[in-house]
Amino acid sequence: MNTKLFSEAMSEVNDKYYEEAANYHCKKHGWVKFTSLAACAAIVLAVSFVTLWKLPSQTTPQPEYEPPIITNPDNQSDNPEQGISLNLNEIKELNATSGSIALMADDYTAMSYEELLRYFDVSLPITETLPYLTLQSNDFGIYQTDNRGIYYDGNFIEFRNSGGTQDINIVLSKVFKHTSDVFDLSADELQFTEINGRELAVFHYTNENGTDCYYAEFLQNDVAFVVSSENISMEDYAKCLQVLVEKAQQNSGSVNTITGEIVVIDPYANHIGVRLDKEQAPEYSSVYGIDLPDGQSAGDYSLGDRVEVMYTGEPATILTIWAEQLVDIKLLK
Secondary structure, X not given: OOHHHHHHHXXXXXXXHHHHHHOOOOOOXXXXXXXXXXXXXXXXXXXXXXXXXXOOOOOXXXXXXXXXXXXXXXXXXXXOOXXXXXXXXXXOOOOOXXXXXXXXXXXXXXXXXXXXXXXXXXXXXXXXXOOOOEEOOOOEEEEEEOOOEEEEOOEEEEEEOOOOOXXXXXXXXXXXXXXXXXXXXXXXXXXXXXXXXXXXOEEEEEOOOOOEEEEEEEEEOOEEEEEEEEOOOHHHHHHHHHHHOOOOOOOOOOEEEXXXXXXXXXXXXXXXXXXXXXXXXXXXXXXEEEEOOOOOOHHHOOOOXXXXXXXXXXXXXXXXXXXXXXXXXXXXX
């Protein structure tokens, strides 16, 4: 479902189905960048969706998995001063498109920065890690109603240098995930970097000004993080990831397994959505998207099928397992 169709459908769906629908986004191209929440004053608000990458579909067969680079040995993983080498995925220049989701001004609850951190139960020690950056954002908040509860909580947090030439940007959400889904690689393989015991896909591109930009998404304690940068060195970007990503059990080169029920089939995108079994699913993130590789067809599956999905690394973009990650998918009886 694209952004426009999702927006139109919101008012037609019974509230009890809203949370599940909001947390699942079918395959699309791009990253959600949210406008300042408090700046919106109309009765019905529009949150801007910006597509950063829109590239042709990739048809390369699934590559063999290569173990990720280990950036944090056990005795050094808490030291952001330790030199880090990211295993980068090169992507191309962005193309921008837009869509909208309607939000009601009366539903908006403003928050301070401290209240925002408490709401997400996170720490963002960016200025401590890179002292040349300072917090720029000051408009934060959530949308909620009595009968729906919180239905939208995407917040954009910017850290910038005094000259306005260097940025670290973080988008946080948990109820309404800002999933990005798919942009194609300039190489045939999806690489992972191990940071504090987690295997993450980190992307690099050069913008229209020739500036280096880095990008990563991950889910942590059911809070979705998008961490992007402009004109920040790879070493400093890696330090930011290191202080944001919580330590996990070392998991180098592992194959992960999820099981669940197919709830979405998109034969045009060769994509399925799987509702994870209850014991595996985070509170707000019960549905994962699976992009199928060449040689497998979404049309081979039916709604309600139970499947076991094996994949490498973590979802390359929030809640989405790319075709390059898929090891095997099996029908369960």
